[in-house]
Amino acid sequence: MEEVTNHNLHSADGRGQPLGVICLGCGKRGLLPLKRIGAHSGNMKPLHDLPLRCSRCGSRGVQLFMFFNPVQAKAFDQGKSATEVHALRYAGLAPDSPELKYSRPTDPPVIKWPHV
Numbered sequence: 001m002e003e004v005t006n007h008n009l010h011s012a013d014g015r016g017q018p019l020g021v022i023c024l025g026c027g028k029r030g031l032l033p034l035k036r037i038g039a040h041s042g043n044m045k046p047l048h049d050l051p052l053r054c055s056r057c058g059s060r061g062v063q064l065f066m067f068f069n070p071v072q073a074k075a076f077d078q079g080k081s082a083t084e085v086h087a088l089r090y091a092g093l094a095p096d097s098p099e100l101k102y103s104r105p106t107d108p109p110v111i112k113w114p115h116v
Helices: 009-015 070-077 082-090
Strands: 019-023 029-032 062-066
Touching (some): 009 062, 029 070, 070 082
Antiparallel strands (some): 019 029, 019 062
16 A cells, blocks of 8 residues: 555546545545556546535545555445555455454544645
8 A cells, every 4th residue: 555646537547546545634544446547558637636625524635545456445345544555565365354354443543634
């Protein structure tokens, strides 16, 4: 897992995993499918230019994440911490692994405020 900085829809498509989003207003998190955000090869639109809005609180402030494998995306969606999700990059677990399903998050997600 890596926080999105200078990535675009082309690089998101290259990863092949949904985009992780955390609302900076209320902390809600979710996964956005690549088709929903228009990611495809050659689309150089920056990810931070996407018009995203939280469905819970209406905030437009979000933190974006890209994942290296489906296990990381599933762990993120389950509320795992950034450290736990990152550690799954090389763990070799399947998305439906019992170890992933029955584990609990150990700490809240790390939220960085955007630079002003």
